[in-house]
Structures are given as C-alpha cells and as structure tokens.
Amino acid sequence: MTVLAVAEHRRGELRPVSLELLSAGRELADATDGDLHAAVVSGDVESHADRLNREGVDTIHAVADGEEFNHDVYTQAVTQLAETVEPTVLLAPDTANGLDYAPAVAERLGAPLLTDALDLSYDERLTVTRERYEGKVETTLDIDAPQAVVTLRPGAWPRADGTGDAEITAFDAVIDESLVRSDVTGYQEIGGEVDVAAADVLVAVGRGIESEDNLDIIRDLADALDATIAASRPVIDNGWLPADRQVGQSGKTVSPELYVAVGISGTVQHVSGVRAETFVAINDDPNAPIFEVADYGVVDDLFEVVPALTDRLTRS
Amino acid sequence: MKILVTVTEAATVDTVFEIDGLDIDDRYLSTDLNEWDAYALEEAVQLAEAEGGEVVTVTIGSDGVEETIRQALAKGADRAIRVWDERLAALSVLDPLTKAAVLEAVVADEQPDLVFTGVQSADDSFGATGVVLASRLDWAWGTIVNDLQLDSTVAHVTRELEGNLEELTDIQRPAVLTIQTGINEPRFASLRDITRAQQADIAVESFADLRFDADALVSSIERTDLYEPDTDGEATIFEGSPDETAAELAAVVEETGVTR
Numbered sequence: 294m295t296v297l298a299v300a301e302h303r304r305g306e307l308r309p310v311s312l313e314l315l316s317a318g319r320e321l322a323d324a325t326d327g328d329l330h331a332a333v334v335s336g337d338v339e340s341h342a343d344r345l346n347r348e349g350v351d352t353i354h355a356v357a358d359g360e361e362f363n364h365d366v367y368t369q370a371v372t373q374l375a376e377t378v379e380p381t382v383l384l385a386p387d388t389a390n391g392l393d394y395a396p397a398v399a400e401r402l403g404a405p406l407l408t409d410a411l412d413l414s415y416d417e418r419l420t421v422t423r424e425r426y427e428g429k430v431e432t433t434l435d436i437d438a439p440q441a442v443v444t445l446r447p448g449a450w451p452r453a454d455g456t457g458d459a460e461i462t463a464f465d466a467v468i469d470e471s472l473v474r475s476d477v478t479g480y481q482e483i484g485g486e487v488d489v490a491a492a493d494v495l496v497a498v499g500r501g502i503e504s505e506d507n508l509d510i511i512r513d514l515a516d517a518l519d520a521t522i523a524a525s526r527p528v529i530d531n532g533w534l535p536a537d538r539q540v541g542q543s544g545k546t547v548s549p550e551l552y553v554a555v556g557i558s559g560t561v562q563h564v565s566g567v568r569a570e571t572f573v574a575i576n577d578d579p580n581a582p583i584f585e586v587a588d589y590g591v592v593d594d595l596f597e598v599v600p601a602l603t604d605r606l607t608r609s
Numbered sequence: 610m611k612i613l614v615t616v617t618e619a620a621t622v623d624t625v626f627e628i629d630g631l632d633i634d635d636r637y638l639s640t641d642l643n644e645w646d647a648y649a650l651e652e653a654v655q656l657a658e659a660e661g662g663e664v665v666t667v668t669i670g671s672d673g674v675e676e677t678i679r680q681a682l683a684k685g686a687d688r689a690i691r692v693w694d695e696r697l698a699a700l701s702v703l704d705p706l707t708k709a710a711v712l713e714a715v716v717a718d719e720q721p722d723l724v725f726t727g728v729q730s731a732d733d734s735f736g737a738t739g740v741v742l743a744s745r746l747d748w749a750w751g752t753i754v755n756d757l758q759l760d761s762t763v764a765h766v767t768r769e770l771e772g773n774l775e776e777l778t779d780i781q782r783p784a785v786l787t788i789q790t791g792i793n794e795p796r797f798a799s800l801r802d803i804t805r806a807q808q809a810d811i812a813v814e815s816f817a818d819l820r821f822d823a824d825a826l827v828s829s830i831e832r833t834d835l836y837e838p839d840t841d842g843e844a845t846i847f848e849g850s851p852d853e854t855a856a857e858l859a860a861v862v863e864e865t866g867v868t869r
Contacts, residue, residue, distance in 0.1 A: 303770075364752075368744070387736075389770045393752045396705060396737035397744035405829045406705055408735050420833070426622045426732055430633065431838045434702060438829040474749035474781040483773040494867045518868065530791035536773070543769050551867045571865045573858060574844070578624050585842040589861050591854040592846060601855035606868065609859060 294327040294381035294415070299371055299395075300345055301386045302336055303362065304480070307344050310386040310445070312452035317413060317445055318384050319349040319453065324415040328352065330378055331459070334370045334466075335359035348455030354378070354464040365473040367394040370466035372401045377464070380440065382419060387444035399442035407434060408444045419443075427560055428582040447542075448565055483544075485537025490545045492521035494553075497540055499563075500527040501556020501576060501595055508533060510599045511555060517606040523547065525563045541566040556595045559583025575599065610662035612653040613721035614686065615712060615738070618670060618677040619643035619731040631701075631832045642680045645727025649788035651795040652757060653725050654685035660759075662722075663687045667715045669697065669708060675811055682806035683798035689809070690715060694816045696823055702830045703733075709741035710826075714819035716746060723764075724785040728753055736787075743785035751780045755789040 298318040300311035315331060322329045328351040333341040338355035345353050354374055359366045371394065375383055383402075385395040387409045399406035411431065412422035419436040421443060489495060496515045502508060515522045522538060529539045540547050541563040552569035559574070559582035567586070574587035575595050584590045591598050618640050626637035653664045666686045668678050671693050678689045692711055700707065716724060724743075729736035743750035755775070756767035759782075768776040769789050780786075798806070816823050847857035862868055 364740075364750070389753050389768065389776075392736050393740065393768075396740035397750075399737075400706060400709070400741045400744040406735075406737055406741070407830070408705075408737050424734070424838075425835070426620065426633070427734075429622045429626070429837070430628065430835055432631075432832055432836075433834040435831045435833045436829055437831065474784075475751065476779045477776055478779055479777045480770075481767075481775050481777065483775065518862065526790065532794070539773070542771050544773055546772065551862065551865050553862075571861065573861060575858075580622075580624060580626075580837075584844050584846070585838075587842060587844040589858065590844045590846045591858060592848075593851060593854060597851035598855055598858075601851045602858050605855050605859035606862065609863065609868075 294322065294325045295330060295378060296322045296327065296382050296384060297330045297332060297375060297378050297380035298384040300331060300333045300341060301388060301390055302333065302341055305337065307341050308386070308388075309452055310388060310447040311345065312347065313447065313450040314384045314386060314445060315345065315347055315350055315453035316450040321382055321413050321415055327381070330354060330380065332356060332371065332374055332464070334367055335361060335363070342461045346457040346459045346461065347453040348457050349453065350457045350459040353459045353461045355461060356464045356466050358466055358468050361477055362390050363473065363475060363477055364390070364393040364397070365475055366468055368397040368401070369468050369472065371398050373466045374464055375402055383440070383442045385442070385444050387446050391444050395442055395444050402440060402442065404440040404442050405436055405438050406442045407436070410443050410445050411449050413443065427558065429580055446561065483536045485535055487521060487537050489521055489523045489538055489540060490547050492547070493549050494518050494520035494551045495523045495540070495547060495549045496520045496553045496555065497523040497525065497557060498528055498555050499525040499557030502528065505531070505533040507596070510596065510603070514553070514555070514599055514603045517603045518551070518553070520553070525557045554583055554587065555599060557583055559586060610657065610660055610723070611719065611721040612656060612662065612664050613716060613719055613724045614646070614650050614653045614664060614666050615724070615726040616646045616650065616666040616668045616678065616681045617643040617727070617730045618668070618674040621731065628835055628837070631835050633835075640677065642677050643727055643730050645729055645731070645788065645790055647684070647795040648790050648792050649725040649727045650681055650684055650686060651793045652788055655793060656759065665690065665719060665721065667692065667712060669693070669703070669711055671698065678811055679806040679809070680798070682809050683802040684796055689811045690814055691811050692814045692819065694823070696816070696826055700826065700828050701832045702828060704828055704830050705735045705737040705741045707826060707828055708738045709745050711821060712738070712742050713745045714821040715814070716742070718819060722783055726785065726787050728787045728789050739785045739787035746785070749781045749784040750786070751778060751784060752787045753789045754786045755792045757786065757792070
C-alpha cells in the first residue's frame, strides 16, 4: 500500500507533528512493504521538503500554491494529489488546520474519515484506535474501504529522524480561484500580563472549582506556594480567569518544577501542554485521565483537600 | 436571516462504569445538550435577536433525545427538527460523513442563510461534521470560530489555533461555521422558557420526508472493541482523610524544594 502524509507548517516553520506523521506513515507502510509519500503545500516548500526528507520517506511532493495555510487551497491541492498518488491511507495532523481541510478531502475522495487517531495498524484492512467519552475508554474501528483519511493526535507518535534519500518532486495542483472562498487576513496572539510559561510553580484550576467565587481557595493555595495561577479551558470560557492563564493545546505549553492540577479532568487538550518535573493532581473522579499523567494524586473532594493543603503549607 | 444549528445529545460517563460489549452500559451514561452546540445555539440566537430572523435546530436521533432538543428550544431556538430512521440505529458508528449526508438533506429543505455547528461533540469528538457538510453543500466554511462579525456577503471570523494564536479569516456567505466554546455566554433558560419549550412541537422528519437516499448510509467503519485504556502513568495515590492526604501532598511539595 501507499501512505501519503501531509505536513503542517505555520509562519515559515514546519510543525513537529509533521515528523510524527512520517513515523506513523512508515509504520503503516511497513505492514505491507509499501511506500511512504509526504506532501507539503504552500509556503517555502523547498526548505520544508528538505526537512521532511527523513529516513523511510520515499517521495516528497512539493505543492507551491499559496504562502500560508488556506483550507480551500489545501482541500483542492491535497485532493488532486491523492487522486494522483492513490494512497490507501492519507494522514493529516489532528490540529486546528488539519481538521480544517482533511474532512473536506475525505468527502471529495468518498473515503471514510477517522479523526484524532491514537494508534494505527494494518492487516488486510486498516484499524484505527480512538478515544471516546473524553478519554475514559478507547475503541478500535475497522475500516472496510480501499482508501481512508486519518488525522493523527499530535504527540502520539515519535518524530521521524535520520537523513532520507527521498525523491523530491513538484506537484502542479490546479487551483480554481473561484472556489477559494476564505481569505486569511492575519494572525493575533493572545497576550496578557501573566506568562504562565515562565512560572516555576503553577496551581492550575479546572471545571471542578464549580464557580468563580470558589477561586479564593485556589488563590490561597497559590499564595502558600508562591505560585502562579493557571487554568484549563472551561475556567477561561466562563470568564473566571483571563485567557493568558490557559494551559493546553490552545493556550500555553508550560514546564514548571511543580504543577498542581485542581479539579482538572485531564483531557488531552489540557495535559498536552504540561511538562512538569513534579505533577500533582487533586480530583474526586478516580477514573479522571489526569491521574494517568500525574506523579502524585489525591482522589477526594477538592474543597476539603485544598484548604487542608494550604493550611499545612502555611504552618510548615 | 435563517440560521440552522446542529444540536447533538452528548453522553458523559459516570465515575464508576461497566462496558457492555462495544459500548458502555446506558446505566452509566448521563446525557446533555452537547457543550459546543450550546455555544453555537447562543451565537445564532444572539444574531437573530440583533438582526431579526429565525433559529432552527436540527438533531439526528431517536425520540429519546427530545428532552435535549427541548433544552435548545428553551435556550431560544424558534423551531426544532428531529431526523430519525431506524436504519441509523443499525450503524456501528454514526460518523461525520453519514451525519453530514443527512444534514445536507435538511439544509436542502430549510434553505438557511448560515449553518452553525459545535466544533465537536463531547462523546465521540470527531470534530469534522461541519466541514464535511460544507463540502457536500459546496459552501464556504470556517472552523473553531471564537469571534464572529457578519456583513451581507462575508463572515469575518477569528479562528482559534494552537498556542494562544488566532487566525483572522474572511469567509464568503453562505457558510457553515463550527463554533468554539467561550465565544459567548450561553444563557440559562427561564422557567417560562422551559415551560414553553415543553409544549413546543418538534418536527420529526423521516428519510422519506427529506427525500434522502438511504443508500448513502453504507458506512465502512465498524467498531470492533471498546476497553478502558492501560494507564501509562504510575501516579502515587495518597489515601486517607483530607488532613492525611494534604500532609502527604505537603511532603511532596517540600521535597521539590519550591517552598524554600
């Protein structure tokens, strides 16, 4: 079989997930002694193609249409490339941009679409592993189709390394400008007064805090630890803390010495942004995924444990 | 202006649960209006309140989802459509391509000016139905929208990317927009709204009503296993009273040296 992995780049930089796609793609292609093709669309395709030239990549297609990501251009270019390469599996990243074009490509190819894949295997047919119910269970799905489009969770595969000897070839997509109905006019960064990424100690609060008024116990704990307060998405969405406090995929990536997660369930969108030396979690749900990444945990009511911890730290 | 909002009933799993074959036993599932769809609905209702127009919800589901649909009606939808056919129940997975095929038929019937969906559902989290629907309709689309300003021909949207970065994009109308949480503050329904919603009619559409070709329902995705994941983590879990566990945690904190 042939696997086609579509790389992602932003503002001139190839994103790391692109190299993860190559690892996944090579594993899959190896299952049938097949070929791994990579593709890069828009921007400085030559330099991106050079960076994609890792061990195990057979062919790299450089599609030089557009400067930055535009989903209408990507949809047309990737669909045309897939119609030419005819991959058994087309891989894209499960990112804001991957999910902005891969579903349309699947629809146009008439191929089933599996998003947020955690694992892949191939034994006469493709099998995809995904989560359900916010990570509490995993499911395997068998795909009975000659072609499939799969988006891969960032971080689920290692990055491909080594130097490859892939053939780098230009692919001339025919972009119908009348079908380009979206126009990216710019970018903006969410700024703020607090840089959670720079903090050595973070107390992060999640949905379990229940209301803005209850944040006082978090402030007390942060004071006792001389910590910066961070938050998971629901707290930001509710307007209880400003957006610059958000940790996770759409917020900041943090790497503190100590991370205390309070009332955070631990969705991948949150924990993918945490690289703590010591990770502590307090949550009353023993099945919360946060305990899969924590070093230490307490399964109990945060409204009892947090004040008790603050009291201990203040007294010591 | 007519806005069609897709509304899903999403399930969450109780703290303790059992797996029954390829799904979690219903006893351990709680259902609610999908969180992302609540924001999509609120955005539509606010637009209709500001500029006039109608907000219509569409839900794919059996009659068991009607309470969720009434939640949407109580939160400001003018009308609700429920689409169901027993052939849907036979599918192993209700995947985005199948859902979009059904929704396309509703759009053809309703002829809305815009379609809003939530970015994803909380349970299956495919995050793709909106884009597939737009592609089927040959409409423009915008995803992960966390700010929206409309003019007569263009939707000016802010898209949430990763790492505190947002993309500003102009999208031609008509369009399908997938709405991110946090774009607004979904309203609580008043008792009066809840009472009104309880009495409202929900239009039930069959495939025949929609002139939907059921041949499109041939899904090539089959669920073959469901299990609790192996945990990679080796977290040390402290047990005891809150005072006892707090003491253990305090010792961990002191060991890190951050309190010195």
